[in-house]
Amino acid sequence: MGRKVHPVGFRLGIVRDWQSKWHTDKHYVxxxxxxxxxxxxxxxxxxxxxxxLIEIERPANKIIIxxxxxxxxxxxxxxxxxxxxxxxxxxxxxxxxxxxxxQEIRQPELDAYLVARSLAEQIERRxxxxxxxxxxxxRSMQAGAQGIKVNCAGRLGGVEIARSQVMHQGRVPLHTIxxxxxxxxxxxxxxxxxxxxxxxxYRGDVLPEQEEEAVEMSAPAPVEPAPVAxxxxxxxxxxxxxxxxxxxxKEKQAVTGRKAKAVTEDSSTKExxxxxxxxxxxxxxxxxxxxxxxxEAGVETVKSKATKASPATKSTARAKKEAEPEKASVESEEKxxxxxxxxxxxxxxxxxQDASTEES
Numbered sequence: 001m002g003r004k005v006h007p008v009g010f011r012l013g014i015v016r017d018w019q020s021k022w023h024t025d026k027h028y029v030x031x032x033x034x035x036x037x038x039x040x041x042x043x044x045x046x047x048x049x050x051x052x053l054i055e056i057e058r059p060a061n062k063i064i065i066x067x068x069x070x071x072x073x074x075x076x077x078x079x080x081x082x083x084x085x086x087x088x089x090x091x092x093x094x095x096x097x098x099x100x101x102x103q104e105i106r107q108p109e110l111d112a113y114l115v116a117r118s119l120a121e122q123i124e125r126r127x128x129x130x131x132x133x134x135x136x137x138x139r140s141m142q143a144g145a146q147g148i149k150v151n152c153a154g155r156l157g158g159v160e161i162a163r164s165q166v167m168h169q170g171r172v173p174l175h176t177i178x179x180x181x182x183x184x185x186x187x188x189x190x191x192x193x194x195x196x197x198x199x200x201x202y203r204g205d206v207l208p209e210q211e212e213e214a215v216e217m218s219a220p221a222p223v224e225p226a227p228v229a230x231x232x233x234x235x236x237x238x239x240x241x242x243x244x245x246x247x248x249x250k251e252k253q254a255v256t257g258r259k260a261k262a263v264t265e266d267s268s269t270k271e272x273x274x275x276x277x278x279x280x281x282x283x284x285x286x287x288x289x290x291x292x293x294x295x296e297a298g299v300e301t302v303k304s305k306a307t308k309a310s311p312a313t314k315s316t317a318r319a320k321k322e323a324e325p326e327k328a329s330v331e332s333e334e335k336x337x338x339x340x341x342x343x344x345x346x347x348x349x350x351x352x353q354d355a356s357t358e359e360s
Contacts, residue, residue, distance in 0.1 A: 007174060007183040007200065012175055015206045024059035031058065034094050041093060042067060045086060049074040052105060052113045052134075063094065067103045070108040112184030112201040119150070120188035120197050127258050129156050129165065129195075137169045140201060147171040147202035154188075154195035164191075172202045172205035 008016050014139040020035050039054050042065075052068035057064040069075050076083050087100045115136050122132040133150050140148045147170030155162050173179045180203045188195040 007181045011177055011181070014178055019053065022056070030197065034063075037093060038063075038065065038090060042086070043088060045089075046075055050076075050105070050108060050114055050117065052108075052111050062097055062099065064099045064101065065090070066103055068103050068105055069115055070105045070111070072102050072104045074296065075102050107143050109139045110145055110182075110203055112182040112186070113186065113201040114149075115140060115201065116184040116186045116197045116199040119152070119187050119199075120195070123152075123188040123195055123197075124190060133165070133167045136199075137167060141169055144203075145201055146204055147173075151198040151202040152195060155190070155192040156195065158190075158192045161233045171203065172200050174200070176316075178205050178207060251315070263288055 003213065012018060016356060023033060024031055035056050038056065042054055043051060046067075046069070048071075051067055052070070053068040055066040055068070057066075067075060074082075077085075081101065083100055090100070091098050105111055105114070108118075119132050119136050123129055129152055137148055147168070149166065149168035149172045151164060151166045153162065153164035156165060172181060174181060182201045182203065184199045184201075186197055188197060211242050
């Protein structure tokens with residue numbers, strides 16, 4: 001058999017505190033039975049609220065119960081209605097007056113029982129157990145844990161032969177008493193049977209030196225009384241009468257100097273702000289002027305080109321006009337020449353025909 005010790009019980013009184021804080025000689029069995037019944041009733045009533053720890057204190061004729069939960073809204077209910085109902089039911093169960101407190105767990109990824117409970121819920125929903133275990137390891141390490149170990153045992157994946165699967169990340173020093181190691185155990189109820197889930201979560205070391213330093217830093221420093229000067233009653237009013245006007249004048253001078261400094265600082269800051277605001281405006285104006293100058297230069301170049309090109313166009317137009325009548329005269333001279341040539345050809349053709357007829 002393995003000699004395994006519960007990590008919380010191993011550290012009780014050193015790093016961890018007791019979950020039930022009371023002492024009795026005669027009513028030990030009665031108080032223990034009441035504590036067990038209270039814890040069982042709260043866990044069955046708030047099974048879906050992520051209740052990790054239930055602390056019970058017993059001052060004189062009263063029971064104070066503190067519920068540590070990751071979902072305080074479910075425990076409290078609308079307007080505290082559900083808390084009042086649970087308080088009444090627990091008072092009926094125990095027969096004593098109860099005070100019920102609810103405390104929120106800010107980081108459920110750093111609570112071993114809540115990590116095991118979320119893993120069990122995923123396995124009950126038939127999520128792959130390896131994937132669920134890896135996600136639990138990753139989330140706890142991301143939340144700030146220094147180490148975590150998870151052990152799942154049973155018919156994993158619905159197989160016929162039960163086995164155990166262990167995954168760990170970081171370091172979990174179980175033998176170091178000052179190490180803050182949290183332990184949680186729960187069971188996943190599946191169709192193939194129960195699967196036990198154990199989680200060891202290492203959150204760092206708890207050193208007594210650090211606690212003492214924190215207490216010293218939080219304690220206020222002792223205030224030493226100011227020394228009281230003893231002055232003769234006759235000399236005191238005379239000195240005060242002499243020193244009063246001089247002190248008043250010094251205060252006035254100091255006030256005026258402060259005002260002048262403030263005015264100069266304000267004026268300098270205003271000038272700097274105005275200069276910073278006007279700098280982009282001046283740059284924009286300079287750019288606009290440059291663009292206007294460039295546009296004017298472009299217009300002038302276009303005009304000069306147009307003026308240069310205008311006499312050439314005029315000369316070409318005149319040349320065309322002069323050439324038109326010459327062409328017309330040439331055409332008119334060529335027309336009668338062509339007509340005369342055609343007539344001569346016709347006469348020659350007729351003479352040839354006449355000669356041929358005569359020969360025949």
